[in-house]
Amino acid sequence: MQFDDQVRRYFGADNLAAVSPEAIDAGIERMRVDLGLSADPTRRFALWSLLYMLGSAPALDVVFEDAGERDAARNFMDLIDRQGATDEAG
Template sequence: MDLDALLAHYFGTDEPEALDATVRERGEERLRIDFGVEQEPSRKFALWVVMEGLGIAPLPAEAFDEEPALKTAAEKYLDAAWKLERD
């Protein structure tokens, strides 16, 4: 999945930080809904990564409670992101 395309789809721009609060909230809500109904594992994980980047992702245990492999992948993603941020 292309990050810029996802941001443009949900927010109408690839720079959601430049949006006013109302437009950003609507995009975030659409993203949450699509994440909640997505059935394809790799697409669901990609949507979660976008949500994480925006600071709105649920914890891996909540997001992927019925999908242990995705839960593990999300936890590893957070570990790697934390290490990058720390260094």
């Protein structure tokens, strides 16, 4: 799953900055539905990751039954949060 492909699929644009707040909300809702319906761990992780970056990710224990998947998600969260802290400091 490519990030750009997911942005196009759920938000109908190449650039999230160009998407209206209403369209962002609708895209997030579609992503959450797809996350709940998907049985593919890779797809679920990708959807959850994008939702996390958009500030709309469900809790880890709700999404990931497997401890290893929860650990991977926590590592992703740490990386994103560290990058955000670096961007704010820079």
